[in-house]
Amino acid sequence: MRHHDGFLKVGTTFVFGTILLVFLLLGSSMVLGEANTQPALAQLDSIYRELDALYVDLHQTPELSLQEEKTAGKMAARLRTLGFEVTTGVGGNGVVGVLRNGNGPTVMLRTDLDALPMEEKTGLPFASKMRAKNPAGETVPVMHACGHDVHMTSWVGAATLLVRAKDRWRGTLVMVGQPAEELVSGAAAMLADGLFTRFPKPDFAVGIHDIGYLPSGQVGVVPGYMLANVNTVEVTFYGKGGHGSTPHATVDPIVMAARAVVAFQTIVAREVDPIEHAVVSVGSFHAGTKSNIIPDEAKLQITVRSYKDEVQKQLLAAIARIAKGEAIAAGAPREPRVWVDPQMAHATFNDEALTRRLSAALARTLGESNVVPFPPMMGSEDFSEYGRAGAPATMFWIGATEPARFAAAKAKGELPPNNHSSLYAPDRERTIRTGVATLTLSALELLGKRDATLTTK
Numbered sequence: 001m002r003h004h005d006g007f008l009k010v011g012t013t014f015v016f017g018t019i020l021l022v023f024l025l026l027g028s029s030m031v032l033g034e035a036n037t038q039p040a041l042a043q044l045d046s047i048y049r050e051l052d053a054l055y056v057d058l059h060q061t062p063e064l065s066l067q068e069e070k071t072a073g074k075m076a077a078r079l080r081t082l083g084f085e086v087t088t089g090v091g092g093n094g095v096v097g098v099l100r101n102g103n104g105p106t107v108m109l110r111t112d113l114d115a116l117p118m119e120e121k122t123g124l125p126f127a128s129k130m131r132a133k134n135p136a137g138e139t140v141p142v143m144h145a146c147g148h149d150v151h152m153t154s155w156v157g158a159a160t161l162l163v164r165a166k167d168r169w170r171g172t173l174v175m176v177g178q179p180a181e182e183l184v185s186g187a188a189a190m191l192a193d194g195l196f197t198r199f200p201k202p203d204f205a206v207g208i209h210d211i212g213y214l215p216s217g218q219v220g221v222v223p224g225y226m227l228a229n230v231n232t233v234e235v236t237f238y239g240k241g242g243h244g245s246t247p248h249a250t251v252d253p254i255v256m257a258a259r260a261v262v263a264f265q266t267i268v269a270r271e272v273d274p275i276e277h278a279v280v281s282v283g284s285f286h287a288g289t290k291s292n293i294i295p296d297e298a299k300l301q302i303t304v305r306s307y308k309d310e311v312q313k314q315l316l317a318a319i320a321r322i323a324k325g326e327a328i329a330a331g332a333p334r335e336p337r338v339w340v341d342p343q344m345a346h347a348t349f350n351d352e353a354l355t356r357r358l359s360a361a362l363a364r365t366l367g368e369s370n371v372v373p374f375p376p377m378m379g380s381e382d383f384s385e386y387g388r389a390g391a392p393a394t395m396f397w398i399g400a401t402e403p404a405r406f407a408a409a410k411a412k413g414e415l416p417p418n419n420h421s422s423l424y425a426p427d428r429e430r431t432i433r434t435g436v437a438t439l440t441l442s443a444l445e446l447l448g449k450r451d452a453t454l455t456t457k
Contacts (some may be wrong), residue, residue: 104171104448
């Protein structure tokens with residue numbers, strides 16, 4: 001998943017602690033259907049076997065970012081069968097399906113299509129054995145370790161139920177299958193290719209993401225900031241190499257870089273307002289080839305994360321300032337190269353009014369105990385681009401760990417396997433059913449001409 005670590009590139013201590021606290025407080029989930037029922041969900045049982053087969057197929061045949069041709073074709077074919085106007089090749093391998101059903105709001109439901117370059121170690125009978133060429137031309141294993149197979153299956157299920165319930169809503173339904181989420185580039189590419197101009201611009205956009213840190217059957221709700229801005233920064237320090245026995249005749253870039261690593265830790269601790277969320281982590285340090293050779297240069301790779309744009313700019317400026325200062329202090333022959341990857345993820349902000357409205361609708365059907373608060377995290381997701389482009393948007397977490405397994409882990413004070421783990425294996429039936437229900441109920445809440453019987457009192 002590169003620098004942004006896709007949706008949930010967790011890794012930070014405070015996030016782990018917050019999740020663990022919530023994890024320990026949560027109980028086991030209620031199976032979907034034990035709460036109040038919703039007429040539009042009545043046919044979920046009749047389509048579940050087909051959805052399960054789709055999930056298994058998608059899980060076995062993952063494709064890397066920018067290579068999602070077959071996956072996109074499967075999604076497009078499903079939408080065409082349901083009667084959507086389908087366009088493919090949007091922003092790469094993006095799929096857009098439009099279903100017009102009279103006058104009313106326009107609601108967009110989004111799924112992502114791509115998988116990760118990881119070897120699956122779940123032991124499932126349908127575990128992925130796929131291999132593919134990465135951008136460097138290397139053959140790598142491929143796995144749906146981030147749960148996009150769950151997202152696609154839930155998306156198809158919701159589209160199916162909403163088509164069957166056309167007499168209960170009015171408006172326009174836009175189904176978006178987005179490529180390259182793991183590179184945080186697919187949403188921007190689709191928007192640049194006219195997603196909001198060639199097709200009906202949504203009044204609302206809704207997405208889901210499964211997560212192992214909730215029991216299956218539960219939905220996690222995060223009003224406001226949900227996920228973070230992310231930049232990757234590379235800093236290269238230039239020195240004057242030489243023999244390790246004569247350091248006085250050199251300018252050591254390793255010492256420069258080491259001092260910078262320590263100094264970078266003061267940015268969050270001493271420069272950023274303590275109320276704000278910020279992370280500066282040096283993830284790689286490359287220098288030298290042998291113990292008795294002082295190299296000519298040293299390179300750092302850094303992940304930089306925050307919620308607010310102004311804080312992100314502050315972090316990036318401080319990194320550049322400190323790097324240049326260390327080079328000056330060491331008498332470096334030239335300034336360090338500070339490179340900020342232009343491909344960044346923007347913070348995912350869930351429209352607060354929309355999130356409250358939809359979480360209330362979900363609670364009426366799934367039960368209040370199954371629609372639970374969840375903490376913001378410092379991972380990233382390019383679903384954020386749709387909100388930044390002007391569509392009020394929200395994303396929900398969908399629990400993916402089997403409830404008994406969740407309870408056993410909770411009793412030990414442990415966390416179950418989560419996204420981006422080679423062991424990540426969602427409890428597929430509960431997870432898919434909850435994903436379908438979340439997307440379907442959200443769309444029905446937002447689309448026009450809701451029958452009074454749709455709202456369970």
